[in-house]
Amino acid sequence: MPAPAPTRTHRPDSDSIEVRLPWWAVALPALAFAALLLLISGPGQAHAATGAPALGRLLGQVLKLLAA
Numbered sequence: 001m002p003a004p005a006p007t008r009t010h011r012p013d014s015d016s017i018e019v020r021l022p023w024w025a026v027a028l029p030a031l032a033f034a035a036l037l038l039l040i041s042g043p044g045q046a047h048a049a050t051g052a053p054a055l056g057r058l059l060g061q062v063l064k065l066l067a068a
Helices: 024-041 054-067
Strands: none
Touching: 024 054
16 A cells, blocks of 8 residues: 655745845846946046047947947
């Protein structure tokens, strides 16, 4: 005679999912994104902007990349 299978008493809610990330899982992509933004402007142009605003230059670079 087979033994009865144990029944589960705890059922996880199917409506919600909880995901917990370590701090570096958010920090590392943010640092990589910031480094790539600095590389777009070029290593020799790391000083303060005296001409066009930074947002305008950034949008100009994005448009150049999309057009290529």
